[in-house]
Amino acid sequence: MPEPVLGILTLYLNEAKQLEEKGVYQRMITQGKRIGLDVFVFTPMDVHSSKELIHALVYDPQTGKWSRKWRPFPQMIYDRCRIQRSARFQQLLRFRSKYNHMTFLNRPLRNKWTIHQTFSQKSRFRQHLPETLLYHSSADLLRILKSSPVIYIKPASGTGGRGILRIEKLKDSRGMFDIQGRRQDRRIITPRKVSLSRLNSIVRQWCIGGRFLVQQGIPLRLPGGRFHDYRMLIQKNGQGKWEMTGMAGRIGAARSVTSNLHGGGHAVRAETLLRDWLGSADKADKAMKASEKLGLEAAAFLEDSFGALCELALDLAIDHEGRIYVLEVNPKPAREVFARSGDSETYRKALLRPLEYALWVYKNKNTAPPVSSKTEE
Ligand SMILES: Nc1ncnc2c1ncn2[C@@H]1O[C@H](COP(=O)(O)OP(=O)(O)OP(=O)(O)O)[C@@H](O)[C@H]1O
Ligand SMILES: [Mg+2]
Incomplete structure (x- = not known):
């Protein structure tokens, strides 16, 4: 045959x-x-x-x-x-x-804003979303700054840590804000301290020519000053079921407000990073299990909402209290993070799973997930 x-x-x-x-x-x-x-x-x-x-x-x-x-x-x-x-x-x-x-095996997913709105429909996911608005004017900045001293501004269809600003309301100098970030070409901008009116005009300029999100910043600064987050890979397996393949920690480059590997970040074992961050192996284990459960449910929900999927990577932020936030969902994930964190077994699995799933789909063709005609934005 x-x-x-x-x-x-x-x-x-x-x-x-x-x-x-x-x-x-x-x-x-x-x-x-x-x-x-x-x-x-x-x-x-x-x-x-x-x-x-x-x-x-x-x-x-x-x-x-x-x-x-x-x-x-x-x-x-x-x-x-x-x-x-x-x-x-x-x-x-x-x-x-x-x-x-x-x-x-997989249909295109949508931009970050549509995904955010889709997740927001369900309280199960709403609790794991940073507060987020689509940027229209400085009123949107002020709204999020009211409840969060740090905000991120990022393109609705951005990738690889491009075009991202981090803004922090400074405590001791009244009305001043610290701005750091990366341009569209990923170059790090010179950090600066500005007044509110200057901030408004910088952000207005930044957001020209595209749709941008304004998002609550999750505190992710490690004791050494670098920012971190987690990359979790969820894939369909050879039985057609969602499974977590692995999770890795990413630590950003020095002076970088993003942790992306393309921006000079490096990968580490999630267990170790989480244990150091949360203070105990027990807390780390709980957070890993809760992340896995969240990832599996999120994948199934997005597949129901947008059509067939075979894998997803979630960028997760976990704060000091162990609260989990979904920063972003990637439908075409790179797997290099596992090779780089030294987890070669997970890397191997990450490449094999879509193939095993394809065999499953082939054998069960008549019951394969329905097609969707929605297009990427
Ligand atoms: N709300 C936030 N709070 C704290 N850090 C954030 C926040 N949003 C983004 N970051 C940091 O910036 C990085 C990049 O953001 P994000 O994953 O949303 O976009 P992207 O990486 O450009 O897109 P893609 O993952 O599709 O390539 C994150 O990995 C994280 O380090
Ligand atoms: Mg990302």
């Missing part, structure tokens, strides 16, 4: 047709072979719709070489495409809608 075929759908990063995660795909193709799943990589640009063929990127683990082969459409698609401002992304949107009837 021929093996089931999974196509990894991705986007070229540039005209030179570079791929972001070639090494990851290489491992997935090799793992796929081992468990009886034929995996290839393609982008919408490689699809010849009139011939119903794909000029696919294939990898041969035996020779260790990549090559091109004409392949029929796969039975299942694993969508790894992240937002790009390019014609390639527009082509992807057309591909997704034209081939909407195909079996996608």
Whole structure:
């Protein structure tokens, strides 16, 4: 019997047709072979719709070489495409809608604001959301500053810690605010102290040309001065069930208000970081268990709301009292955080799970999750 075929759908990063995660795909193709799943990589640009063929990127683990082969459409698609401002992304949107009837393991999720609003509908999740508003004017800043001495401003469709400001109301110097952050190109801005009227005009400028969120800042500064948070990976397993694959801690670079690895952050074991942060192994264990429960319920809820999903990474903030906040949900998560924290077993599992889930979907095709036609914003 021929093996089931999974196509990894991705986007070229540039005209030179570079791929972001070639090494990851290489491992997935090799793992796929081992468990009886034929995996290839393609982008919408490689699809010849009139011939119903794909000029696919294939990898041969035996020779260790990549090559091109004409392949029929796969039975299942694993969508790894992240937002790009390019014609390639527009082509992807057309591909997704034209081939909407195909079996996608995962459908696009929505922007941060829509996800926030969706979670807010349920009290189960509302208690884990930082207070958040869509920025319209300085009145929104003032509203959150009233209840929270620290606020974050971030793009509604941002990624990788870009375009993020942290604003802190200073206690001792009346009416002054400390501003730190990262520009769209991730460069760290020079920290400064400003008055309220200056703050308002800086934020107005910052938010031109896009939608931005104003969010309650969760206190996450470690004793050494660096900021931290947690990355939790939730995936569907070989039985079609949601499972937590792992959780890692991220510690930001010096002078950085974000903890993203791309911004110079480093990864550590979640257990150790949490134990040091909360003061006991018992408290850390409780927080880990509560995070896992929250993650599993959040994944199931988002799948119900937006259509098929096979994995999600949650960026979690846990304050000194052990309260858990969802900062963000990533539907196309990188898994490098586990390789970097030294948790190679979790890294291995993180690559294998989508493949095992694909096999499950293949065997249970008639009961696979329903398709959704909603598009990414
Ligand atoms: N409300 C907040 N309180 C404290 N820290 C925050 C808050 N929002 C963001 N941060 C810090 O900034 C980082 C980046 O924010 P966020 O995860 O929301 O966006 P992003 O990383 O740019 O998006 P993506 O994860 O999709 O790449 C977080 O990992 C965290 O370190
Ligand atoms: Mg993030």
